[in-house]
Amino acid sequence: MLEDEKADLHKQIALLTKKVQREHQIKLAAEKLLEEKSRELYLAQQILEDNLLIIKNRSEQDIALLHLKTRLESVLLDFTQMFLKQHLSGEHLQRLVDELADIEHIHSCRLILTTSDGSLVNGRFIAGSPTSWQHETTQENSCQWSDEGHQLSVIIKGSARHIGALQIELNTPKTWQETIEKQLLLFCDMLHSAYQRQALLNRTLEEKRRAEYSERTARDFVAMINHELRTPLSGLLGSADLMRDTQMTAHQQQLLKTMHQSGELLEVIINDLLDISKMNAGMLKIIDTKFSPEQLCSMIQNIFTTKTAELGLAFELTFDEHIPARLLGDPDRIKQLFVNLIGNAIKFTDQGKISVKVDWVQEMFHFTISDSGCGIPKDKLAHIFEPFVQVNNASNRPHEGTGLGLAICKLLVDEMKGEISLESSEDEGTQFSVRLPLKATDDTEDVTVDEEMDVTLERLTVLVVEDSEVNRLLISMMLDKLKIKPYLVNNGQQAINFLADKPVDIVLMDCRMPIVDGFEATRRLRHSGYRQPIIALTAGTTTLEIDKCFESGMDEIINKPYKLIDIKRVLIKWYQRINQPSG
Incomplete structure (x- = not known):
């Protein structure tokens, strides 16, 4: 009985021992597996931390690159608007390189301009503290980096040749180079456009200046030719007009008629040529007045x-x-x-x-x-x-x-x-x-009419200021028909001196004379307080010349060639005005 129990006990101990051994082996295997997994987890964590560090560094670089790109775009926009509104100048270009050199990561900036147009800005504009500049690139359509990768040079292309280069010195990762190149190409395009616009503006201003000079020359020529043609024509027609009242044979009358008709035809031709010239030059204007x-x-x-x-x-x-x-x-x-x-x-x-x-x-x-x-x-x-x-x-x-x-x-x-x-x-x-x-209009004042042509003018005192001897003689003879004995002087200075001692009722003043012309003489007389009527004798028919007469202080104009009826009408008009009762 005891031996059976003992044998059973030994079996149970043996089984328990085997179980303990299996559990120990399992424990050892589990510990070994745990150790392996822990090692793997550690390695995975190390890789994750390394990757996170890489991502962090890349994010910081991307943010820095984005900030650089944003600053460059802001400067580009500001100067694009400036160059659209203002003339291109050395001051503006220096401000541009100063702004670029002030951007983070850019240490210095140089702009080189070598245009063939002398009217545009040329030269070198530098900002920052460059170590040493590489020579500017001459390769078309390219951006050139220095060997160390710290300097970038971009050419500024013109229509036929490049007009300069934009260079910057900076310290940035190589991964940024493509973005920086694109930004600097935009700056070069802006500078090229600004130079094209300024060149066009300069050409336009020069063409405008030439056109204005041409217009002034044409205006002066028309005024000069107007005077030079009408002055002798005035003598021709006026003399023919006065000769009609003299005793002549039938043959002489026929010759006079032919001369007068030829003179009138010449006047028509001169008027046509001068009118078309004035119209083409924009010098002839319509002057509205009341008339019947x-x-x-x-x-x-x-x-x-x-x-x-x-x-x-x-x-x-x-x-x-x-x-x-x-x-x-x-x-x-x-x-x-x-x-x-x-x-x-x-x-x-x-x-x-x-x-x-x-x-x-x-x-x-x-x-x-x-x-x-x-x-x-x-x-x-x-x-x-x-x-x-x-x-x-x-x-x-x-x-x-x-x-x-x-x-x-x-x-x-x-x-x-x-x-x-x-x-x-x-x-x-x-x-x-x-x-x-x-x-x-119902207003009847200042209407052009031929009235009171029979007024007596013999008591009227008249000073004629005329440098042409022919015209002085002609006007004197015309006034003689009106029973007026005029005083005669040759230029504006003589008129001023004469009127200082002997005032007259009316002054007939030629406009173009040597020494002192009619415009200046009238201005001086008005400034001195002279108030009597001054009538311009002029060949000028343009609005500018007519305005010049009135601006100088003249009261009315008689155009060449002179006609007795025109002189009489003007004298009657002003004779009536100066003799009107005051009040």
Whole structure:
């Protein structure tokens, strides 16, 4: 019994021993596995920490690169706007390199400009403290880094050749180079655009300066030629006019008539050439004043009735009673339209009739000139208002002229915001129609009229200031017909000296004279307190010259060539004013 129990006990001990041994082995295996896993976990943690450090470093670099890129873009935007608003200057370019060198990571900056245009800024602009600069790149379409990778040079391309380079010295990772290159290329594009814009602006300003100089030269030439042509013409026509009242044989009268007609033709040609020159130079303006259309048309009828009768032509002018009594416009230019168009009709009408119809249509001053002449061929109609166009350009054409009359009419009508048209059939005649938007006015003051022409002027004292001996003689003879004995001086200084001792009622003052001209003499007289009327004697017909007369203190203008009726009208007007009772 005891032995059986003992044997069982030994079996149980043996089994327990085996179990303990297995558990120990399992424990040892588990400890070994734990040790291996712990080692693996440690290594994984080390790798993770290393990767986190790498990511952290990269993030900081990306943030720094983004900050650099943002600063460069901000400077680029600021200077792009500046160069669009202001002239390109050395001061602005120095500010640019200063701004670039002030950016973090950029130690210094150099801008080199070598344009061939002398009107643009050239030179070297440096900011910061560079160690030493490499030579600028000459490779087209490239950015060049130094061997150490601390300097970048980018060329600034021009239209045909590069115009310079932009260089920076910096200390940044190589991974940033591509971004930095792109930013500096944008700066070079901006500088190229700024230089192109400045070059264009300089050319435009130079062209404007040349145009203004050309305009001044043309204006001075027109004024000079106006004076030089009209002064002798004034002597020619004035002398012919005065000779009419002298005793002459029939042959002499015929010669005088021919001389007078030739002079008038020359005056028309000169006026046409000067008018077209002034219009092309923008020097002729419309001067609106109040006038009587009925009196204007009466004057036109008086001018052409005799002339057409001498040529065997009938002339008829009808004036609509509904036209306002007073209109606001330029009567001299409207008269010029009538004269040019009627003169053109007479020129091309060998027999038959010239008809002028004047009326008021839809608040517009409207007139038509019809003739029974040769008409205008269809192929000429489209170009008839162009300068120097003639229906017949042959050297043996029967009708003389400059071909400017209709061109001037078109320019005048356009300047007055009106319309001009024509209808014509070859061998049947032509009709021109003109419509002008003139304003009606009830004001009857300052209307151009021929009244009180029989006023006695013999007590009027007049000083004539004229450097031309011919014109002095001519005006003196014209005034003699009005029973006026004028005082005569040769220039503005003599006029000032004369009037200091002997005031007169009216001064007739030539504008262009040696020593002291009429403008300066008038200014000095007005400044000294002289208040009597000063009438300009001038060949100038441009707005600028007319304005110059009035700005200097002159009261009215008599244009060359002088006519007795014009001088008489002006003298009567001012004689009546200076003799009006005060109050």
